[in-house]
Amino acid sequence: MRTRTLAALLALVLAGCGPTLQGYAVRHPAADESRRVAEFLDPLLMALELPSLRAIALAKDCKIGFAIVRTDRVNVWSSPATTSPCLYFTLFLTEGALRMPADQLMATIAHELGHLALHHTPGPDTPQLTASPEQWQGIQGQELAADRFAVALLKRTQSLYRVGACEAMAEFLRRSVSDWYGPGISARMHAAVTQRADAADAACASSEVTALPRLTLNTRVQ
Numbered sequence: 023m024r025t026r027t028l029a030a031l032l033a034l035v036l037a038g039c040g041p042t043l044q045g046y047a048v049r050h051p052a053a054d055e056s057r058r059v060a061e062f063l064d065p066l067l068m069a070l071e072l073p074s075l076r077a078i079a080l081a082k083d084c085k086i087g088f089a090i091v092r093t094d095r096v097n098v099w100s101s102p103a104t105t106s107p108c109l110y111f112t113l114f115l116t117e118g119a120l121r122m123p124a125d126q127l128m129a130t131i132a133h134e135l136g137h138l139a140l141h142h143t144p145g146p147d148t149p150q151l152t153a154s155p156e157q158w159q160g161i162q163g164q165e166l167a168a169d170r171f172a173v174a175l176l177k178r179t180q181s182l183y184r185v186g187a188c189e190a191m192a193e194f195l196r197r198s199v200s201d202w203y204g205p206g207i208s209a210r211m212h213a214a215v216t217q218r219a220d221a222a223d224a225a226c227a228s229s230e231v232t233a234l235p236r237l238t239l240n241t242r243v244q
């Protein structure tokens with residue numbers, strides 16, 4: 023991928039010393055890591071009728087934030103737009119996530135675009151310990167909605183560009199039960215992720231075409 027395209031992905035300006043996410047250090051991405059993410063992010067943006075990374079780079083406007091979380095465990099997060107630095111959104115990927123099979127990496131990025139398009143509020147990642155039943159239901163509702171968005175978007179990239187696979191959403195979810203949560207996973211979380219994986223499989227197998235909410239690249243809409 024050309025340097026011009028990579029310029030659309032801005033390595034986050036990490037303020038202060040020792041930034042962390044979920045207890046893990048956060049670092050700038052290497053060029054090959056930006057290239058790998060750009061390869062999957064680009065068709066997803068274009069399938070959403072958004073500018074390509076090349077167009078974003080050429081526009082000399084806001085960029086897309088990207089940072090690496092230092093752990094071999096697999097997880098991905100996103101945060102909404104910021105004005106300083108001017109970022110449409112930011113993706114955080116663990117080192118483990120970058121080594122996932124291509125289809126699963128693309129599915130997790132599609133899921134994060136779902137959270138952004140649906141204006142979900144980022145919450146703590148380990149709510150099973152503290153969330154009330156009502157909070158838990160709200161969080162799971164958002165996760166299921168982001169999964170549905172991802173499956174619909176992956177179907178679209180598959181038909182338009184022959185990349186991505188909607189089956190990968192459920193594959194990633196089943197993987198995360200053992201990978202991210204480990205043997206200490208709570209019964210409530212295990213049941214929730216299994217329910218999400220089953221729902222993603224069903225959505226993927228369905229011939230129904232899901233309308234996707236519009237994702238706007240604007241630093242003022244969040």
Ligand SMILES: [Zn+2]
Pocket residue numbers: 133137165168
């Ligand atoms: Zn999510």
